[in-house]
Amino acid sequence: MKKLRMICLVSTFLLGLPMLHAQKKNTQVELEVQQPATGLDKSLKRKVAIARFSNETLYGKGIFYDRDHDPMAKQALDILSNKLASTGKFILLERSDLDKILDENDNSNSRFKGTGADYIIVGSITEFGRKNIGDANLISRTKTQIAEAAVSLRLIDVSTGQIIYSEEAKGEAELKSKSTLGVGASADFDISLSDKAISAAISKLVENVINNCMDRPWRAYFLTVDDGNLFVTGGKSQGLAIGQEFIVKEKGKVVKNPQTGLNMELPGKEAGRIKITFTGGDNPESEFSIVEFIQGEIDHSKLENYYIEEIKI
Template sequence: MKKPFYLLILVLAMTSVNCYAQQEMALKRKVAIGRFSNETQYAKSIFYDKENDPMGKQASDILSTRLAASDKFLLIERQDYDKIVNELNTSGGISQNIGADFLIIGSITEYGRKTIGTQKVFSNSKEQIVEAGVSLRLVDVSTGIIIYSGEAKGEATAEDRQVMGLGKTADYDATLSDKAISAAISKLVENIINTCMDKPWKAYILAEQDGSYIISGGQSQGINEGDVFSVVQKGKMVKNPQTGLNIELPGKVVASIKIDATMGTMPQDEISMASLTDGQVDLSALDQYYIVEKK
């Protein structure tokens, strides 16, 4: 009589595992972390090198760590960022050969350090305070349009206190800069993640060879053998007279493809081989198509 109950528990457990696996297999977006500039006057001397600003690099590393920890993105290296910026400046859009979905541009807009001391009859205290302001912009590289912009401030403190000459003393704490910048970035990361994940996942047809279609992306992005995707033909580009910007009209699903194999050793060189299961694709205009999750 107890067997049906145990079977029910087993079915529920397997369902939970399957749901968890589906969540883990979510398709990852490709993000290029671009220029992170220091717009403040802090640490700028006559020998200041804008291309090797330590605070900018520090902020970029913190942002990269935060995004990587979410396990929702593939991060593009900085050398690829230079190619992306060049294409955005010349064509207003991104080449599917690079395959980045989003570009993040950041700047440190505020930075200050101060020390506050309190002197009493039998005790004294000293508090070091660092405040930092950060601005982040998220660009959809397929259109060159900023889809999110935000600013935030962070603060970090260190305090020492002495009573009757006894107690700890604190020297100059350089780690407060890291903590203040990290606190500011942390306030914006969730919005960056949500904005990216709200946008539909895309991949591109790079080429056709002997009846097989070569697709950008592979296992690191969440693409697996046997997956089926929709092929969308891009919509017409029209100019919005109010903003002066070109807008791509919604595309149309024209075909379906099935992943036959994935290959590549790194996210940057991964590709997938796919076959057409239904519909038609114009082989002379592969750049007019993109791949989306099948609904």
């Protein structure tokens, strides 16, 4: 009888071990979730707005052509947006008024302020054409449809108003059909070749756009001081989390470049370091964070003279 009771007790203990292990594991997970993030999240997202994508070619432009509703320009804009969004490194902003902002007769850097973006992209289709190549002999016939496109992109840094990247690339797409003694595949006009050629050209430029954006330190700006709390731009959608630390810099002196005639800002000097204590907001354009200084201090009456920069490691 004692032996049977001992076997039951051992069995009950062994059966309970997995439950104790699971409870311990769940407790560890909860602690990990509640623990604030420390250090820098390398996936801080940049806010990008595509101001316009125009069609500068004569292809498809008839008497009733509407520049504001160009189908090829719309295709190119959608392709670029999808490629940038698929990287997970950007927040794309919808700003229908950016085209008007860029068309303003104003050479000052301030015309880019208020867009809500870190970078603005301006694109154009500079070349486009289609051609058919055929080869026929006694027993076979071959037909090749070819679409060729050239796309130009400019990347503008909103904080300085300067073009930091500009390049043009070409892309090509083709479709072949072959028949022998009248038997075989035959290809009609394929409108999708236009998309493929434009996509091929844009693909050659996207990596350079990504590198130029990500190689530059992520920046944010002070919003206001309310009830002793310092509010800054940026939130969860950009990758900010409680516990992250950033450098605070005082803006450098603005000087005029005698070669270009444009104003340029000299490098800023470090004024201190901050830590995020709270994040809030409903969408990327209204998100904010509350921070506290862990080193140094700034003049709260002149918040516009400072900016926040990520710590590069």
